[in-house]
Amino acid sequence: MTTPDLGRLATLVQKRRTELRLGIEPAAKLGGISKDTWKRVEAGQKVWDRSYAGIDTALQWAAGSCLGVLAGVEPLTSEPIDDDVKITEVPKAELERLVGDAVQHAAIATKGSMTGEEILELNRRVLEELRERGVI
Incomplete structure (x- = not known):
C-alpha cells in the first residue's frame, strides 16, 4: 500500500x-x-x-x-458543456460510493418504514443493477 x-x-x-x-x-x-x-x-x-x-x-x-x-x-x-450540463470522469470506486450515498439518503428522506438492513439491501441491489448495465 x-x-x-x-x-x-x-x-x-x-x-x-x-x-x-x-x-x-x-x-x-x-x-x-x-x-x-x-x-x-x-x-x-x-x-x-x-x-x-x-x-x-x-x-x-x-x-x-x-x-x-x-x-x-x-x-x-x-x-461544463453548457450552463446545465457538466461531464466529469469519476473513478469507479468513487462512483460506487456516491451512488450508495445517494440511495441511502433517498431511502432515509422518504421517511418510510425501511430498516437499516433494508436500506443496505436496496443499496446493494442498485449497485448490482448498475454493474450489470455496465454503468459501474
Missing part, C-alpha cells in the same frame, strides 16, 4: 485555489467544509475522505480528484 502524498495534494489545492482567486474561507464555504479543515489540507495534514469531496467541488475538480492525487494521479477538472 502506498503512502498518501499529502504534501503534493496541499500544493495542488493551494495552487488551484489561488488560480480561482479564492480565499480559504470562501473556498471552504463553496465546498461545504470548515475553513479549519481546508487549512489542514493545505498544511499537508490528513482529513476525513468526505472532506476531500467538498474540496473537489470548490476547486471545480472532478469527483474523486483529491483522493486520486493522494494515490499519485493528476486532478481532473470538471468542464
